Amino acid sequence: MKGSQTRVTIPVRVKPLLKRIGEIADAQGLSAYAVGGCVRDWCRGITAVKDLDVTVEGDGIALARQLAQRLGATVTAHAPFGTATLRLPGGQGRLDIASCRKEVYKRPAAYPTVSAGTLEDDLFRR
Numbered sequence: 388m389k390g391s392q393t394r395v396t397i398p399v400r401v402k403p404l405l406k407r408i409g410e411i412a413d414a415q416g417l418s419a420y421a422v423g424g425c426v427r428d429w430c431r432g433i434t435a436v437k438d439l440d441v442t443v444e445g446d447g448i449a450l451a452r453q454l455a456q457r458l459g460a461t462v463t464a465h466a467p468f469g470t471a472t473l474r475l476p477g478g479q480g481r482l483d484i485a486s487c488r489k490e491v492y493k494r495p496a497a498y499p500t501v502s503a504g505t506l507e508d509d510l511f512r513r
Contacts (some may be wrong), residue, residue, distance in 0.1 A: 391414065393483070396433040401488045404458075404482070406439060411453050417445035419484075423513065438478040447471060447486035454484075468501050485509070 394511035395406070404422065412419040423440035424473040443450050448464045451471035455462035460482070469486035487509040504512075 393430050395429045396432055396434055397429055398436065401439065401448065404439070407457065408450070408454060410458070411450055412443065412445075415445065415453075417443050417450060417508070418492075419443045419450065423483075423511065438481045439480065441482065441484045442487050444506055445483060446488050447484045451482075451484040454482075468499075469503075487490060488512070 406417050407450045414503040420442050421439065422442045425436045425510045428434075428436050439445075447469055448466065448471045451462050451464065451473055454460070455473050459471070459476045462471050462473050464471045469488050471484050473484070475482060486508050487504050489502050489504035490512050491502075492499050
């Protein structure tokens with residue numbers, strides 16, 4: 388079977404933000420990836436996406452705090468889950484940053500027990 392390629396339309400207004408995330412990640416020796424619904428929508432040609440999901444191999448909260456400082460955004464960290472939410476200034480949208488992780492659920496609808504994971508682990512749990 389031959390592989391297929393999907394053309395992804397990343398909104399022009401998002402590209403500088405992705406570049407900034409990449410610069411901070413590089414400076415911290417981390418890798419960061421756009422994931423989730425925003426990528427799905429971009430693949431479908433939908434560019435009016437107001438929230439962006441990023442996963443980080445490493446400390447996502449540290450990256451989020453530094454990014455918030457540079458952008459003038461507010462950040463709310465959720466340390467037990469290795470996640471942070473940034474509210475971008477001027478109502479420009481929301482950015483969720485998560486450290487790559489594994490999750491184990493003791494029972495349905497319970498909060499997960501979280502541990503560090505790889506990009507593959509993180510994508511699998513999504």
